[in-house]
Amino acid sequence: MSLMRTLLGAAATVTLGATATLADPAIIFDLGGKFDKSFNESAYTGAERWKEETGGNYLEIELQSDAQREQALRAFAGRGANPVVMAGFSFASALTEVAPDYPDTKFVIIDMVVDAPNVTSVVFNEHEGSYLVGMAAAMESETGTVGFIGGMDIPLISRFACGYAQGAKAANADATVVQNMTGSTPAAWNDPVKGGELTKAQISQGADVVFAAAGGTGIGVLQTAADEGILSIGVDSNQNFMHPGQVLTSMTKRVDNAVYNAFSAGEDVAPGFNVMGLNNDGVGYAVDEFNASVLSADTIAALEEAKAAIIAGDIAVHDFMSDSTCPM
Amino acid sequence: MDYGLIIQILDSTLRLATPLLLACLAGMFSERAGVFDIGLEGKMLAAAFLSAAVAAATGSVWLGLLAGIAASLALALLHGVASITFRGDQLISGVAINFLAAGLTVIVGQAWFSLGGRTPPLSGEGRFSEIEWPLAGIINDIPVAGPIYADIISGHTILVYVALLAVPLSWFVLFRTRYGLRLRAVGENPGAVDTAGISVTRLRYGAVLICGLLCGLAGAYLATGLAAGFVKEMTAGRGFIALAALIFAKWRPWHALGACLLFGFLDASAPFLENKDVLGVTIVPQFIQALPYMLTVFILAGFIGRADPPRAGGAAYVKER
Numbered sequence: 157m158s159l160m161r162t163l164l165g166a167a168a169t170v171t172l173g174a175t176a177t178l179a180d181p182a183i184i185f186d187l188g189g190k191f192d193k194s195f196n197e198s199a200y201t202g203a204e205r206w207k208e209e210t211g212g213n214y215l216e217i218e219l220q221s222d223a224q225r226e227q228a229l230r231a232f233a234g235r236g237a238n239p240v241v242m243a244g245f246s247f248a249s250a251l252t253e254v255a256p257d258y259p260d261t262k263f264v265i266i267d268m269v270v271d272a273p274n275v276t277s278v279v280f281n282e283h284e285g286s287y288l289v290g291m292a293a294a295m296e297s298e299t300g301t302v303g304f305i306g307g308m309d310i311p312l313i314s315r316f317a318c319g320y321a322q323g324a325k326a327a328n329a330d331a332t333v334v335q336n337m338t339g340s341t342p343a344a345w346n347d348p349v350k351g352g353e354l355t356k357a358q359i360s361q362g363a364d365v366v367f368a369a370a371g372g373t374g375i376g377v378l379q380t381a382a383d384e385g386i387l388s389i390g391v392d393s394n395q396n397f398m399h400p401g402q403v404l405t406s407m408t409k410r411v412d413n414a415v416y417n418a419f420s421a422g423e424d425v426a427p428g429f430n431v432m433g434l435n436n437d438g439v440g441y442a443v444d445e446f447n448a449s450v451l452s453a454d455t456i457a458a459l460e461e462a463k464a465a466i467i468a469g470d471i472a473v474h475d476f477m478s479d480s481t482c483p484m
Numbered sequence: 485m486d487y488g489l490i491i492q493i494l495d496s497t498l499r500l501a502t503p504l505l506l507a508c509l510a511g512m513f514s515e516r517a518g519v520f521d522i523g524l525e526g527k528m529l530a531a532a533f534l535s536a537a538v539a540a541a542t543g544s545v546w547l548g549l550l551a552g553i554a555a556s557l558a559l560a561l562l563h564g565v566a567s568i569t570f571r572g573d574q575l576i577s578g579v580a581i582n583f584l585a586a587g588l589t590v591i592v593g594q595a596w597f598s599l600g601g602r603t604p605p606l607s608g609e610g611r612f613s614e615i616e617w618p619l620a621g622i623i624n625d626i627p628v629a630g631p632i633y634a635d636i637i638s639g640h641t642i643l644v645y646v647a648l649l650a651v652p653l654s655w656f657v658l659f660r661t662r663y664g665l666r667l668r669a670v671g672e673n674p675g676a677v678d679t680a681g682i683s684v685t686r687l688r689y690g691a692v693l694i695c696g697l698l699c700g701l702a703g704a705y706l707a708t709g710l711a712a713g714f715v716k717e718m719t720a721g722r723g724f725i726a727l728a729a730l731i732f733a734k735w736r737p738w739h740a741l742g743a744c745l746l747f748g749f750l751d752a753s754a755p756f757l758e759n760k761d762v763l764g765v766t767i768v769p770q771f772i773q774a775l776p777y778m779l780t781v782f783i784l785a786g787f788i789g790r791a792d793p794p795r796a797g798g799a800a801y802v803k804e805r
């Protein structure tokens with residue numbers, strides 16, 4: 157299998173070499189692959205939107221193994237692609253190695269910070285989006301108890317949890333927020349069985365809306381919530397379609413916008429920090445035909461009001477990652 | 485902690501213990517016959533994938549179950565060929581099977597469904613439904629005893645009951661039949677079995693295939709009974725917990741039931757105990773997650789009785805020339 161991977165990787169590198177022209181942007185998808193219905197697919201959507209609107213061409217590769225990260229970066233930079241966008245925090249160490257060798261190439265890394273003069277680091281204000289869906293959960297809950305199920309117990313997920321709890325308490329000061337993390341190893345991202353059991357445990361504690369920020373584990377959460385007749389909230393991409401009428405909304409992380417913006421800026425993409433928050437539609441909540449029956453107009457109005465207040469600075473959502481504590 | 489919560493935890497315990505129990509019994513047959521198997525995880529994963537994929541493609545969970553068992557049997561046979569016929573290292577073969585399953589499920593899944601290695605969500609006939617036992621609705625109203633019958637005993641998928649029945653069946657086969665005696669003998673002293681004119685190879689292949697069958701049930705239960713579809717790496721270490729349970733149970737069927745129920749209980753009660761104060765001590769989630777392994781280490785270290793593996797385990801049998 158590893159031989160197969162090497163061959164595929166080599167073949168991909170060759171194709172990309174043959175079609176490359178100067179200064180096309182490039183994107184590298186992470187191991188999940190560009191049709192993962194989540195993070196990578198969102199990045200792909202953004203790239204496709206840019207292609208459609210500008211008629212431009214872009215280079216792409218789906219990684220088959222961890223070892224290809226640096227190789228792919230060097231291949232694209234060497235061919236003159238600019239900027240080179242990579243989807244996923246796992247690229248940090250490879251990029252730290254590669255970036256100084258190609259000072260004229262701009263690199264854009266999503267979901268991670270790499271400090272180099274030619275690197276743009278795109279990070280998302282997940283706590284702001286989580287705050288809004290926390291409000292939605294508390295407003296649509298009948299029991300006054302809402303649940304949060306995180307994947308692996310890392311600060312990033314605590315940031316989701318903390319924002320969610322703040323939002324729920326803001327909408328209903330008496331609301332109870334039940335929180336569970338799936339585990340403390342990477343296996344916690346892909347354990348739908350445990351996700352389902354956690355959902356049932358939260359239901360028995362009175363929760364009737366559950367927010368899953370847990371990758372593949374979340375699929376089990378949404379499934380069990382639908383089976384048991386309670387509402388759930390999806391994450392990262394819009395997951396409302398998975399169980400129409402039973403997913404309250406999704407906390408969206410607009411990776412597509414980040415890719416689109418980087419591609420549009422081209423070689424002039426500004427190095428440094430790029431924070432995607434509510435103000436530039438980097439995070440948000442999903443409204444579509446699948447959740448129209450469950451997300452009431454009153455709730456949407458309240459969410460829009462809170463969104464405007466957060467953008468204006470009237471509501472300050474505490475970021476867990478700033479001091480590793482949550483006021484809730 | 486009120487009564488309803490305890491019922492809920494015990495209900496969840498049974499669900500979570502089932503895949504462990506099936507995998508644990510699977511490992512027991514294999515290791516009792518002298519073939520160590522750390523590939524339980526990989527076999528479960530392959531079975532979970534193929535059962536969900538076939539159930540999604542055909543809409544029939546029973547065809548899915550058969551396909552899952554077939555996938556697990558194929559890997560079991562591979563383990564047998566490598567470690568029995570070619571006398572390879574049993575541990576290395578097991579590790580290889582784990583890697584093979586982890587990679588193949590995602591690659592085949594991506595090629596088949598283009599969902600990033602997942603299968604489409606299963607619904608209706610594509611999933612095992614929960615079996616409501618007779619009169620569960622009425623008996624539920626009886627205080628105390630009612631919920632035990634209606635919630636804990638009734639209302640599981642058929643594979644849960646299959647797993648529970650597999651315990652007495654395994655005990656009977658291993659300890660009350662001639663086949664079982666020979667199977668155990670081949671794990672303790674294959675030379676003696678060979679001298680009696682019985683084929684060591686055949687017995688070990690039989691045990692490895694029984695192991696494959698049970699792992700197939702475990703994997704199919706995960707993907708089509710508990711969850712509704714396959715997600716990459718969805719076994720999440722359950723094959724290794726099952727191995728820990730096997731050692732904890734000292735390679736005995738009834739003990740295996742106890743060990744798996746205990747480990748299942750720890751898993752089920754974790755969400756209720758996390759970050760709560762018990763007797764002035766705050767329980768951190770990591771402690772509960774680590775408990776099965778810690779208990780197993782205690783057993784191995786000889787604090788709670790002795791755990792002696794089958795004596796001929798881990799070594800390929802070489803017939804004298």
